[in-house]
Amino acid sequence: MGSSVKVGMVGAGFAASFHLRSYQQVKGIPVEVVAIASKTRIRAEQLAGRFGIAKVYDDYRVLLDDPSIAIVDLCVPNALHLPLVLETIKAGKHVICEKPLTGYFGQGEPDGEVGATSKRKMLDKVRADLAEVTRVMADRPVKFCYAENWIYAPSVRKTLEILDRCVVTGSVLEIRGEESHSGSHSEYSKWWRHTGGGALARLAAHPIGLGLFLKHREGRQKAGRPILPVEVSADGVDLTKTLAFQGVKSSPLVTGWGDVETWSQVTVTFSDGTRGVFYGADNLLGGMESTVDIRLSNARLKIEMLPVRVCQFYTVDPAPVQDVYFNEKQETKAGYSFPNPDEEWMLGYPHEIQDFMEAVALDRAPLSGLELAKQVVEVVYAGYVSMEERRKVVLSLTS
Ligand SMILES: NC(=O)c1ccc[n+]([C@@H]2O[C@H](COP(=O)([O-])OP(=O)(O)OC[C@H]3O[C@@H](n4cnc5c(N)ncnc54)[C@H](OP(=O)(O)O)[C@@H]3O)[C@@H](O)[C@H]2O)c1
Numbered sequence: 001m002g003s004s005v006k007v008g009m010v011g012a013g014f015a016a017s018f019h020l021r022s023y024q025q026v027k028g029i030p031v032e033v034v035a036i037a038s039k040t041r042i043r044a045e046q047l048a049g050r051f052g053i054a055k056v057y058d059d060y061r062v063l064l065d066d067p068s069i070a071i072v073d074l075c076v077p078n079a080l081h082l083p084l085v086l087e088t089i090k091a092g093k094h095v096i097c098e099k100p101l102t103g104y105f106g107q108g109e110p111d112g113e114v115g116a117t118s119k120r121k122m123l124d125k126v127r128a129d130l131a132e133v134t135r136v137m138a139d140r141p142v143k144f145c146y147a148e149n150w151i152y153a154p155s156v157r158k159t160l161e162i163l164d165r166c167v168v169t170g171s172v173l174e175i176r177g178e179e180s181h182s183g184s185h186s187e188y189s190k191w192w193r194h195t196g197g198g199a200l201a202r203l204a205a206h207p208i209g210l211g212l213f214l215k216h217r218e219g220r221q222k223a224g225r226p227i228l229p230v231e232v233s234a235d236g237v238d239l240t241k242t243l244a245f246q247g248v249k250s251s252p253l254v255t256g257w258g259d260v261e262t263w264s265q266v267t268v269t270f271s272d273g274t275r276g277v278f279y280g281a282d283n284l285l286g287g288m289e290s291t292v293d294i295r296l297s298n299a300r301l302k303i304e305m306l307p308v309r310v311c312q313f314y315t316v317d318p319a320p321v322q323d324v325y326f327n328e329k330q331e332t333k334a335g336y337s338f339p340n341p342d343e344e345w346m347l348g349y350p351h352e353i354q355d356f357m358e359a360v361a362l363d364r365a366p367l368s369g370l371e372l373a374k375q376v377v378e379v380v381y382a383g384y385v386s387m388e389e390r391r392k393v394v395l396s397l398t399s
Contacts, residue, residue, distance in 0.1 A: 004030035005360050008063035008093075010084065011075035012038035012047045014185070015098055018344050019073055019147075020051045022353035029357045037063050060084065064091040071145075071360055074098060077188060078196050079105040082129055085144070089136050094143040094360055099205050100380065101146065101373035102129050103196020115192035115259030119384040126381050130374045137370060145356040145366045146373035148209040150290070152348030152355060155303045156210065160217070162301060163294065167218050170298030175214060175276040177207025177292040180284035181329040183254020183262070191258040198260030200236055201380050204280030209376045210292060211268065211276040213368070219272070229276075229375065231269035233392040234383035236261035239283045252331050253283055266383040269392075287330040287337075290347070308346050309338045 007023065009016055016036070023033050035055035038044035048056045063069055064087060071094040074084050082102040088095040104122035106114040137144060150156060163172070180203065188194035195202055212229060219227030239262050240255045262282040269275060290305040307327065315321070318333035326339040340346060352368065359366040375397055382393040 004032045005071065005357050006069050007031065007033045008060075008066065008069040008072045009033055009036040009047075009053070009075065010038065010060045010063065010072060012036060012040070012043040013075065016047060016073075016075035018349050019075055019096075019353060020047065020053075021344060022350040023357075024051070025350040026354050026357050029354075029361045031357050034069060035063055035066065061087075064088060064093065070094060071096060071143075071356070077194055078103055078201075079194055082133070085133060086136055089133075089140055089142050089144075092140065092142065094145065096145040096147055096356055097373065098147045099209065099373075099376070100196065100201055101133070101370075101377050102126055103201055103377065104192075104381070105196050106193050109193075111193060112191065112259055115198075119381070119388040123381040123385050126377055130377060133370065133374070143356075143359050143366060144370040144373070145352075145359065146209075146368045146370065147352055147356075148206065148213075148368045148372065148376075149348040149352045150206045150210040150292075150305065151213050151368045151372075152351035153303075153305045153346060154348065154351070155305055155346070156292075156348065157351070159292075159294070159301050159303055162299075163214070163218075163296075164221060166296050166299045166301075167221060170296045171272070171274065172214060172218055172294055172296050173274050174295040175207075175211045175292065176279075176295075177204075177211055177276070178279040178281075179203040179206045179288075179290050180279065180281040181288045182252060182285050182331065183282040190256065190260060192260050195260065197380065197384065198236065198238070198257070198264065199262050199280040199282055200234065200264035200266060200383050202280065203282070204264050204266060204278045204383075205376055205380060206290065207278040207280070207292060208266065208268070208276070208379050209368075209372060211278055212375050212379070213372055214294065215270050215272075215274070215276070216372070227274075228271045228397045229268045229379055229395055230271050230397075231392050231394050232266060232379055232382040232386055234264065234266040234386040236264040236383075236387045239263045239281075252285060257282075261387075264383070264387075266379065266386075268379060285331055287327045305346055305348075306340070306343070307338050308340045308343075311339045311341060313337050313339055 037057040041058040216226035292303040
């Protein structure tokens with residue numbers, strides 16, 4: 001076994017925590033998170049203390065200057081993904097980027113008005129940004145790891161094993177995928193300036209990513225080249241804005257959204273004429289819903305990453321279990337609920353980090369890489385154009 005893969009972590013929030021727990025589970029590859037940098041030093045120090053990370057900084061650029069660090073893991077807000085990806089690659093280091101790779105975050109518009117910008121202008125800007133990533137990557141021997149955990153979820157891995165057999169004689173006709181919950185924990189997510197969009201960019205990006213991955217894989221298996229998305233039509237709205245109109249005074253849903261949509265649906269037409277219908281919403285009570293339904297000409301596969309129903313619990317009085325973790329975004333433990341024994345495992349977080357570490361150590365491509373990350377952004381922003389212009393939007397992707 002060679003020397004360890006040395007990781008630099010940027011960010012000290014929610015995603016950084018589950019990534020760090022995942023590094024602790026990597027098997028067969030020696031891995032060391034040697035440094036963490038975040039905006040607020042004290043938060044980075046707290047996380048460093050919990051995970052035994054030796055060096056703490058409040059400036060990520062120190063990580064880029066550290067020759068011992070092979071890969072930089074970006075767990076920072078969406079608007080920072082693109083600039084930090086570019087800097088990391090230019091520093092000659094491999095990079096892990098959380099979803100989405102990039103978006104439109106404003107070019108001088110006043111706060112709260114970024115979401116009103118022409119979506120065609122947004123699409124043009126993100127396309128130029130994506131081309132820049134490709135250009136910067138082109139002559140550098142670094143790996144881009146796109147942290148789309150859905151591709152790595154154990155339920156998806158099992159599905160792939162079955163699907164690979166089914167597409168020999170059949171075809172995936174429709175993929176329906178959904179990521180929904182009762183609203184983000186982050187105030188930033190309410191504003192386009194910080195997130196680059198609403199439920200479509202933040203939530204539907206997961207099923208879109210998996211849907212594109214599945215059709216790529218089917219195409220490669222059948223004809224040696226990916227089946228690509230060619231057309232997008234979408235709808236979106238902030239459904240919580242209808243509450244006041246309907247006279248509803250309070251709701252356990254997150255409310256007070258700014259200039260982003262909280263409900264979105266996108267239909268993707270693939271180059272073989274088949275369809276993907278992807279849905280992301282912040283208006284669902286009862287815990288997270290992360291599901292995919294794959295309808296083939298000769299079979300059907302359903303994936304439930306969340307909720308997981310391997311454990312069932314009923315109570316009238318949830319007081320005794322108040323401090324027991326059940327599920328993300330579960331509003332109440334009264335009545336029936338389904339405590340998840342290992343949410344992060346079900347969601348594929350340790351598996352994605354395992355793949356990224358192997359990609360670096362064994363010098364191979366990660367399963368989830370740059371092309372997928374770019375195509376998800378294209379589909380999302382073509383979706384925004386479709387919402388605004390109320391028509392289908394044609395893509396011209398090649399890869
Ligand atoms: N794959 C998934 O299922 C999943 C789930 C959740 C999030 N994510 C993605 O993960 C990313 C981070 O989300 P999160 O929920 O972890 O957000 P978060 O909890 O707000 O954490 C973001 C972290 O980035 C730090 N930061 C902000 N600006 C920085 C800068 N200039 N330099 C260094 N650090 C900076 C913040 O510092 P402070 O502590 O000072 O604020 C904070 O520690 C997002 O892109 C999100 O889409 C993915």
